[in-house]
Every structure is written in C-alpha cells, then in structure tokens.
Amino acid sequence: MPVTRSGPPGGADDVGDPPSVVLVTGVSRFLGGNLAARLAADPRIDRVVGVDTVPPPRDMLRRMGRAEFVRADIRNPLIAKVISGAGVDTVVHAALSSGPGQSGGRTAMKEMNVIGTMQLLAACQKAETVRRVVLKSTTAVYGSGSRDPALFDESMTPKDLPSGGYAKDAAEIEGYLRGFARRRPDVTTTVLRFCNYVGPRIDTVMTRYFALHVVPTVLGFDARLQFLHEEDALAVLERAATHDLPGVFNVAADGVLMLSQAIRRAGQIQVGVPSLAVGPVGRLLRGARIVDYSPEQMRFLNFGRVVDTTRLKEGFGFAPRWTTVQAFDDYVRGRALRPVLGRGRLEAAERTVLAAARAVPKVLG
Helix, strand or coil: CCCEECCCCCCCCCCCCCCCEEEEECCCCHHHHHHHHHHHCCCCCCEEEEEECCCCCHHHHHHCCCCEEEECCCCCCCHHHHHHHHCCCEEEECCCCCCHHHHCCHHHHHHHHHHHHHHHHHHHHHCCCCCEEEEEEEHHHHCCCCCCCCCECCCCCCCCCCCCHHHHHHHHHHHHHHHHHHHCCCCEEEEEEECEEECCCCCCHHHHHHCCCEEEEECCCCCEECEEEHHHHHHHHHHHHHCCCCEEEEECCCCCEEHHHHHHHCCCEEEEECHHHHHHHHHHHHHCCCCCCCHHHHHHHHHECCECCHHHHHHHCEECCCCHHHHHHHHHHHCCCCCCCCHHHHHHHHHHHHHHHHHHHHHHC
16 A cells, blocks of 8 residues: 655545545544545545534634534434435544543543444444544553553553543543444444644644643653654544545654653753652642643653554555654744743742642641
8 A cells, every 4th residue: 555644635645535425523623623624625525514512713614615514512313413414424533532621521521522422423323324434532542651562553452441531531432433333344444543743733731731831740750752743643534534444543653752852842941740749730730721631641741652653654554744753843843932931930930830749748748
C-alpha cells in the first residue's frame, strides 16, 4: 500500500473509495469541525453532515462550507433518524471528550462518551446504508505506569487497566465497536488510537499545560512523550473516512521528547514538587481553571507513554509529516510562547506552586 504523508486536501497519492454521505460527530470542536471542512472540500463526496449538541463557532461554520450542521444529541435515539434520513454510508465518531470541565463534569462526560456511542452504534446497526465507521480513540487505553513496555503496539493491553476517566471510557467504547463489528460484518470499522495532539490552533490539556509559565512536575520523574501535529491528525481522519482500512491503529509522530526537554523547548520554567503535593497542585490549577487535570493525566505526566506506529505506516498507509519534535516546535511558534518572563510574575507563580507543595505535610499530619 502506498504511504500517504499529510498535506492539503486532495494531496493524497491514491484516490481511495470516497463515500457518498458522511456524518461527523463533535463538529463544534477542532478536529470534528475541521474534518467536516476537509470532507466538504472533496468534490467526490456528495454530502457531509456534522452533528453536535451546540453549534460550531462562526468561523468554523464558514470553514465547513457546504457541510450541513444538525443540532443533535447522540445520546438520543433520534440520531437514528438523522442517519437514515440522510442515507449516511460513513460515520466518523470524533466526539469523544477527554476533559470533564469541558463536558459539564465527569458524569456528563461519561454519558456523552459511553451512552452517546452506544446510541450512535445502535443507529448505525439499524441503518442499511452504513458501510464504514471510524472511531477516534486514544492511546490512553494502554494506561501509564512503571511497568509499561518501551513501546505499546496495538495487540497489547495495559498492565493496569484504566480505573476511570477518559481512558476507561475509550476502552469501553472500543469494546462496543467490536460488538457492533460482529453484528454488522459488512461494515468496515476503523479504530484510531491517537496520542496527544499539539499545534498552533488546537486547544487541549497538554497545550495549556506547556503554556504555563511555571510548569509543575513530579520530583524524580521525567516522562517520555509522543505528540501528533493537528494537521497530521486531520489527515489521518480524512484518510480513514475515505478508504476501507479496517483494524486498530496507533497514531503518533516519530520520535520522543522527555517532559523536561519539552518544557525547555517551550521556554518555560520547570518546578519539581514532591509526589504527595501533586494532588493539591492539580486541584489548585483545576480550581483556577488553568488546566483541567484528571488522575489519569497526572499519572501520564509521571510515566509517559510511547506507542509503535508500524501498523499505521504499513497497514494504514500513512506517515506523519511532522516528527514529535517538529510538531511540538510548531506549537511553540504558533502560540508565540516566550522564554523570557518578568521576575515578578515568575516569582509569584513559583510561590503559588511551592505553597501548595508545602501545605501537603501539614494536611496529612
């Protein structure tokens, strides 16, 4: 299979099997909205339908062009009418949420992720026109821990199963998709396990973390990190939507950055805190609405995670355009992160982090 590198829409070196009608979930967010825009720009596709519970921002709607927005909640069985009424043949489920704060809390996040996916797959199962389903999943399903292998490949399972949060949701959802594939063997199912995205436009927990002027880390740990450029993420989703590529694929850029290296490349100041202080510092930042940490994200920042992408290149036929280092550097340039901080601002931020760290022994005592 020829290997495609990301680029502008229409830049692929093979034509694939374009769908007639595509439905994309989560179009009010960066990946879903921009994917709908890319697919709408493809003249081979007759119709693109984007669904979400809230309308996309105005600039996103403009970029989506001829794509149609339908305000719908995938948790509602009425999503079946949207799919059958439009004659959808390809569904790209890009609506999985990783941040409780953005979803109205953990309960609402789980309902949207898990219950929403169950309803969506039930609708796809009933719709005879559906022949391709693409799921945007995450490498978080592998977990993060001290016993992790150097590289996770798609056949591996975590040493410690995710106990909650986005990782657990994603693992459950992948299980539901496997069940759907058994019931509808005529439908091509593709699971894309993405690592953390970075880029000049996308907003995630990780991009906000590295934008902090003083970045808290755990003393004694230096996580290994992989990143994927936002444009590569969109190109992978576009390829999956327009080709029959069944299977599970890790999606990450080549190369690895240590957490300490990434902080230095962003021009920020690293402040190590004792492991007992991680919880209070995380709650402090979350309470101030600076970074919405979850326990699984804190664990990831301890141990990191690196995945093997051989199957992506050889089975899926895609090689990311940006390496991990290049993607991270483009994020730094695009956000205009500055390495020089005012002394007063730096000292104030350091005092805030260190005060939270010192408070832990008193609380425990």
